[in-house]
Amino acid sequence: MELSALQYLIGAAAGAFVGFVLGLIGGGGSVLALPLMLYAVGVRDAHLAVGTSALAVAANAAATALNHSRIGTVRWQVALPFAAAGVCGAWLGSLAGKALDGQKLLGCFGLLMLVVGGLMLRHRSSGAARAAAPARPRRALLLAIGVLTGALSGFFGIGGGFLIVPGLVYAARLPMLAAVGSSLIAVTAFSLTAALNYARSGWVEWPLAAIFALGGLAGGMAGAGLARRLSKRRGTLELLFAALILGVGLYVLYRSAAALGLLTGAAA
Numbered sequence: 001m002e003l004s005a006l007q008y009l010i011g012a013a014a015g016a017f018v019g020f021v022l023g024l025i026g027g028g029g030s031v032l033a034l035p036l037m038l039y040a041v042g043v044r045d046a047h048l049a050v051g052t053s054a055l056a057v058a059a060n061a062a063a064t065a066l067n068h069s070r071i072g073t074v075r076w077q078v079a080l081p082f083a084a085a086g087v088c089g090a091w092l093g094s095l096a097g098k099a100l101d102g103q104k105l106l107g108c109f110g111l112l113m114l115v116v117g118g119l120m121l122r123h124r125s126s127g128a129a130r131a132a133a134p135a136r137p138r139r140a141l142l143l144a145i146g147v148l149t150g151a152l153s154g155f156f157g158i159g160g161g162f163l164i165v166p167g168l169v170y171a172a173r174l175p176m177l178a179a180v181g182s183s184l185i186a187v188t189a190f191s192l193t194a195a196l197n198y199a200r201s202g203w204v205e206w207p208l209a210a211i212f213a214l215g216g217l218a219g220g221m222a223g224a225g226l227a228r229r230l231s232k233r234r235g236t237l238e239l240l241f242a243a244l245i246l247g248v249g250l251y252v253l254y255r256s257a258a259a260l261g262l263l264t265g266a267a268a
Contacts, residue, residue: 001048003041003208005054011041011208015215019060022216022239023223030057030159030187031116033212034109035248039255043205046102050157051198052205052212054094056158056190057212064220065184073181078172082164082182083189085143086150088141093154094197106256113249116162120242141173146186153190157198163185198246
């Protein structure tokens, strides 16, 4: 698929927005990469958008993981086996995603966005997460959650950090900051696995993925800087972002339903 210079410019801006959201509120932003690829940049093929967004998410997660590793918030003894188990799930999930009709895949993704928005609202209403008490990780549970979250990440081409972080807190009993840092290793591994699987079928637009990722790096630095200044208002920011996720999820569902002929009229 040939893209215009304007589409590449929009891709950089979209990547910057995703990175900005990730830097600002710490999670959930990568779920916007796919709808932005489709409806802002104008990638017409759903599978091409999934593969490209997965590669961009992997690049951004790897860069952020490097920063967390430098400050010691990555628990490698937990992150590596979790990521290894999840890679198997991500490969199988991406195979299933490629086999599903593109519009049906988008419909499922719209439902996922509604779940993500609901989880963000629930997390906000429950207050700040408590630091987990040091304890031995439950190895079997850790690996099982790794496979499940990897499968979901591979199926939709997303990072999946909104599920990985609570999974690490629950199964590995990590403090929240260590769970966030360790989750980035898994996000990188899962997204890269999905991207490589989609690339085998020619469903990755490499220049767009690179530009999207570079925009994400710049946006992430800006978002992190603003987050430090607005730290007392993060609950409000998360509420606004959850509303955005829910709205975009409903729009994705509408577009996919219209394309499948489930609604009267056609998608624009």
